[in-house]
Amino acid sequence: MIGTPSPDLAETREPMTFDRVAIVQGALDDYLAGGSAGAEPLAPNQPIRPGSGLTARTAIGLFEDQVLSREIDVAARELKKTNRSFYTISSAGHEANVTLGAQLRITDPAFLHYRSGALMMARARQLPGTTPAFDALLGIVASRDDPIAQGRHKVWGSRPLWVPPQTSTIASHLPKAMGLAFSLARARRLGVDHELPADAIVACTFGDASANHATALSAINTARYAVRIGLPMPILFVCEDNGTGISVATPEGWISATFSGLEHLEYVRADGEIDGVWDAVTDAIRHVRSARRPAFLHLPTIRLWGHAGSDAEQGYRSVSEIAANEAQDPLLRTARRLVESGAASTQTLRAIVSDTRERVMAAAEEATLRPRLETTEEVMAPLAPYHPARVAARADSPAADAARRHEVFGDTLPEDSPLPNARTLAGCLNAALADELARRPEVILFGEDVGRKGGVYNVTNGLQRRFGAGRVFDTLLDETSILGIAQGAGHIGLLPVPEIQYLAYVHNALDQIRGEAASLQFFSSGQFRNPMVVRLPGLAYQKGFGGHFHNDNSIGALRDIPGLVLAVPSRGDDAARMLRSALAMAAEDGRVIAFIEPIALYHEKDLHADGDGGWLTAYPPPPSHLLPGEVGVYEPDDAGSADLLIVSYANGLRLALQAQRRLRERHDLAARVIDLRWLNPLPFEAVRTHAEEIGHVLVVDECRRTGGGVADALIADLAEAGIGRRLGSVRAVDSFVPLGTSTSAVLVGPDQVLAGALAVAGRRSPA
Ligand SMILES: Cc1ncc(C[n+]2csc(CCOP(=O)(O)OP(=O)(O)O)c2C)c(N)n1
Numbered sequence: 001m002i003g004t005p006s007p008d009l010a011e012t013r014e015p016m017t018f019d020r021v022a023i024v025q026g027a028l029d030d031y032l033a034g035g036s037a038g039a040e041p042l043a044p045n046q047p048i049r050p051g052s053g054l055t056a057r058t059a060i061g062l063f064e065d066q067v068l069s070r071e072i073d074v075a076a077r078e079l080k081k082t083n084r085s086f087y088t089i090s091s092a093g094h095e096a097n098v099t100l101g102a103q104l105r106i107t108d109p110a111f112l113h114y115r116s117g118a119l120m121m122a123r124a125r126q127l128p129g130t131t132p133a134f135d136a137l138l139g140i141v142a143s144r145d146d147p148i149a150q151g152r153h154k155v156w157g158s159r160p161l162w163v164p165p166q167t168s169t170i171a172s173h174l175p176k177a178m179g180l181a182f183s184l185a186r187a188r189r190l191g192v193d194h195e196l197p198a199d200a201i202v203a204c205t206f207g208d209a210s211a212n213h214a215t216a217l218s219a220i221n222t223a224r225y226a227v228r229i230g231l232p233m234p235i236l237f238v239c240e241d242n243g244t245g246i247s248v249a250t251p252e253g254w255i256s257a258t259f260s261g262l263e264h265l266e267y268v269r270a271d272g273e274i275d276g277v278w279d280a281v282t283d284a285i286r287h288v289r290s291a292r293r294p295a296f297l298h299l300p301t302i303r304l305w306g307h308a309g310s311d312a313e314q315g316y317r318s319v320s321e322i323a324a325n326e327a328q329d330p331l332l333r334t335a336r337r338l339v340e341s342g343a344a345s346t347q348t349l350r351a352i353v354s355d356t357r358e359r360v361m362a363a364a365e366e367a368t369l370r371p372r373l374e375t376t377e378e379v380m381a382p383l384a385p386y387h388p389a390r391v392a393a394r395a396d397s398p399a400a401d402a403a404r405r406h407e408v409f410g411d412t413l414p415e416d417s418p419l420p421n422a423r424t425l426a427g428c429l430n431a432a433l434a435d436e437l438a439r440r441p442e443v444i445l446f447g448e449d450v451g452r453k454g455g456v457y458n459v460t461n462g463l464q465r466r467f468g469a470g471r472v473f474d475t476l477l478d479e480t481s482i483l484g485i486a487q488g489a490g491h492i493g494l495l496p497v498p499e500i501q502y503l504a505y506v507h508n509a510l511d512q513i514r515g516e517a518a519s520l521q522f523f524s525s526g527q528f529r530n531p532m533v534v535r536l537p538g539l540a541y542q543k544g545f546g547g548h549f550h551n552d553n554s555i556g557a558l559r560d561i562p563g564l565v566l567a568v569p570s571r572g573d574d575a576a577r578m579l580r581s582a583l584a585m586a587a588e589d590g591r592v593i594a595f596i597e598p599i600a601l602y603h604e605k606d607l608h609a610d611g612d613g614g615w616l617t618a619y620p621p622p623p624s625h626l627l628p629g630e631v632g633v634y635e636p637d638d639a640g641s642a643d644l645l646i647v648s649y650a651n652g653l654r655l656a657l658q659a660q661r662r663l664r665e666r667h668d669l670a671a672r673v674i675d676l677r678w679l680n681p682l683p684f685e686a687v688r689t690h691a692e693e694i695g696h697v698l699v700v701d702e703c704r705r706t707g708g709g710v711a712d713a714l715i716a717d718l719a720e721a722g723i724g725r726r727l728g729s730v731r732a733v734d735s736f737v738p739l740g741t742s743t744s745a746v747l748v749g750p751d752q753v754l755a756g757a758l759a760v761a762g763r764r765s766p767a
């Protein structure tokens with residue numbers, strides 16, 4: 001059908017005036033140029049409509065904030081003409097959201113849509129001394145002086161106004177907003193200090209197209225589910241419904257049909273003139289605040305001037321549609337309402353408009369002169385803070401106290417336990433989690449089945465019984481919400497340890513880690529943080545169980561995340577020590593840590609032969625920890641110099657240690673084995689040091705060959721540094737993992753490790 005325009009498109013051939021900004025501005029000016037309609041002037045404290053909660057004085061303030069927001073949008077487009085601004089997605093047409101900014105408190109955390117500019121202006125009015133318009137302009141020109149993101153992104157955000165910055169990923173902020181609402185009362189009950197008052201609520205705003213997103217539906221569903229199981233969930237979901245997502249229209253009535261009448265979700269439509277919107281917003285906030293239950297505020301809006309400055313709206317809308325839309329300009333409507341009700345004269349409003357225009361254009365010019373981030377160090381400064389000495393001190397404190405013996409572990413401490421089960425990887429993790437829960441009142445542990453059942457693999461056995469369901473709890477089956485709860489909890493000082501039941505299923509919700517949790521410090525210049533240690537049982541080699549989804553052997557998607565710490569312990573004592581450091585890093589530096597627990601090793605006892613107990617370890621009581629970069633070193637039996645170095649982790653470490661013995665016994669080769677323990681950042685320095693000393697290096701990587709594991713990075717690093725005489729690797733093949741015994745066809749096995757070792761040792765040519 002190329003070349004045959006549809007009737008709709010044909011319509012767009014109408015003559016078009018492209019400067020729609022001037023047209024909309026002109027319409028407001030024309031209206032205000034007239035005299036007042038002769039309404040009786042209202043006193044400042046009088047409602048603008050009998051029975052409304054909106055007074056004349058407040059309404060004038062709302063208009064001011066609407067105009068302020070509008071002028072920022074105009075300035076962004078103006079500066080764009082000379083390439084001095086970098087962001088033109090505007091709030092124009094959405095300014096009815098100003099009513100939320102004035103009525104939510106600045107102690108009600110707000111997670112905002114990119115069109116919530118007027119809301120932000122009104123919110124800032126509650127804190128004298130703030131300069132929200134100038135701050136926004138600094139963001140638009142990407143200046144280092146932007147107080148929230150320092151130019152790393154244009155976001156709505158402010159620490160003093162409790163507005164954490166949000167990413168561009170639509171709907172991705174709803175789960176964390178829900179998670180914060182979930183956590184408010186819990187933190188208080190657990191005695192974790194946060195600055196928010198007991199009746200605080202959480203608000204999040206989003207668009208109508210975004211309301212269809214799985215991530216939005218996930219958060220809304222979990223909010224309702226929480227009510228169903230009797231938990232407080234004080235969250236206000238605000239849908240700023242402009243009827244379109246870029247160029248795709250939302251079906252008429254879709255939002256109300258989808259979100260009204262749902263159990264455990266109060267639906268409020270905030271429609272009509274500014275006073276009607278105001279009153280509906282009052283009701284919605286009151287409901288959430290007093291009932292501690294969620295509400296869905298449906299805020300119909302329009303969108304002016306296309307999706308962004310670059311969006312040629314006339315390509316998908318006719319000029320008459322555009323003009324009809326512009327006639328609904330909320331500024332014009334507010335002005336008319338104020339004038340017709342007697343709340344303000346046209347002269348007053350005209351003065352507000354002209355004064356605001358002048359101020360904002362001057363501020364915009366000033367913003368363009370402000371400095372930008374320049375160096376790599378400046379840009380990256382808040383991405384991944386790390387203070388090893390402080391982390392180490394935190395890992396060791398508070399000291400395990402006397403209560404450990406009786407209250408936490410009963411009469412037998414795990415380090416004294418005669419039971420071998422206490423010294424498997426699972427046993428050590430269980431004890432380490434208990435120690436952390438006991439030492440750190442802010443730790444909460446949650447996920448699918450971690451509570452009553454104690455985890456699919458018994459790792460969290462008994463923890464709910466000992467520490468209560470306030471701290472160790474089951475969640476619903478939704479990884480997005482689990483990670484949303486973790487983020488929200490982290491925002492107010494809890495130290496969340498969410499579990500994703502299998503590594504394969506983190507992909508189901510990966511953006512919550514990748515786009516959201518891991519980026520918060522970066523986009524807030526370190527002012528907001530969501531520390532967490534995400535437990536991820538994973539990797540392959542479960543004997544005869546599960547197929548791919550329970551044996552996923554790729555960590556590529558995690559290693560790719562800037563700033564994410566990836567811990568992969570292989571044995572119980574290491575796991576306990578690493579868990580302490582992981583929690584300390586989260587607490588001290590606000591870091592997000594993925595903690596992969598190799599499932600196949602959870603209950604493994606032996607190393608070389610049945611019954612040898614070679615994979616059991618003593619439980620190291622605190623204080624004792626392992627930091628990133630501290631690798632495990634396993635020397636060959638006799639202390640002589642090693643012929644080759646084998647570098648590995650997790651199940652691969654076990655294979656490497658088995659190979660170490662075979663190399664000695666059958667080939668008279670001495671191999672030193674190192675356990676990387678931390679796969680992001682990789683301990684390059686330690687590997688280089690050992691490699692330089694020994695020369696021949698084999699990397700045993702149980703993860704997938706291409707990008708799934710760490711062999712690429714390690715070998716490349718050694719090669720680039722010119723270290724090592726013969727370098728080799730064994731890796732799993734690029735396949736999904738099959739069911740049953742066929743797994744050996746795709747995973748790294750003992751014979752391959754041996755062959756690889758012989759090859760780098762020069763005993764055999766590489767296969
Ligand atoms: C997850 C995701 N997919 C796609 C996009 C690209 N995108 C940005 S805004 C947008 C439309 C959003 O529409 P709506 O939620 O109605 O908000 P509006 O812009 O209309 O206020 C799209 C598709 C995105 N930012 N995030």
Ligand SMILES: [Mg+2]
Pocket residue numbers: 207208209240241242243244245246
């Ligand atoms: Mg929309």
